[in-house]
Amino acid sequence: PPAQRRRSLGRRKIEMKLIEDDNARTVTFSKRRVGVFKKATELSILCGVQIAVIIFSFAGRAYSFGHPDVDSVIGKFSNRNATAPDDERESSVQGTRIHGLVVQQLKEELDEKKERLMDQKRKGREVSELLRNSPQQIISEESLRLLDMPRLKKLRGALVKLKEDILQQVQGKNKVGAD
Numbered sequence: 001p002p003a004q005r006r007r008s009l010g011r012r013k014i015e016m017k018l019i020e021d022d023n024a025r026t027v028t029f030s031k032r033r034v035g036v037f038k039k040a041t042e043l044s045i046l047c048g049v050q051i052a053v054i055i056f057s058f059a060g061r062a063y064s065f066g067h068p069d070v071d072s073v074i075g076k077f078s079n080r081n082a083t084a085p086d087d088e089r090e091s092s093v094q095g096t097r098i099h100g101l102v103v104q105q106l107k108e109e110l111d112e113k114k115e116r117l118m119d120q121k122r123k124g125r126e127v128s129e130l131l132r133n134s135p136q137q138i139i140s141e142e143s144l145r146l147l148d149m150p151r152l153k154k155l156r157g158a159l160v161k162l163k164e165d166i167l168q169q170v171q172g173k174n175k176v177g178a179d
Helices: 022-047 069-085 086-133 141-145 150-176
Strands: 051-056 064-065
Touching: 022 051, 022 064, 051 069, 064 069
Parallel strands: none
Antiparallel strands: 051 064
């Protein structure tokens, strides 16, 4: 009998929106970043052009690709702007303005995400402190509101396990009492 092969989902169109799951977003970013760089390489080779691609991850890391290299392409772009005729210089200045606006928008998004991350870290520290200072390790409704989804899921798992352990202990005592 032929070996059964698992069928993949294959290529399919996905909705263009932010991927909520951090792990899936990281994997997708890595794969697509490699794909973008591969396409840039192909464009450079097939058309004989110089190219530079710079990508900033959501974590703030910069990834770059350039042919022949990023610095020479950026240097050539900068020098071209300084010596271009008036029409070209004006369109280049317009492009630089747009580029500046995009960079500003990205910086604002980065600052906002950093602020949200700092808030989450602060809340995590507050919850940890509440739990550490609680003599009976009792969780209040207020401290539960401070938990983010991964911590709530972890807490839920711990509570389910505690419930199972208690049920096993109760069932064990019932069996002993029945003898």
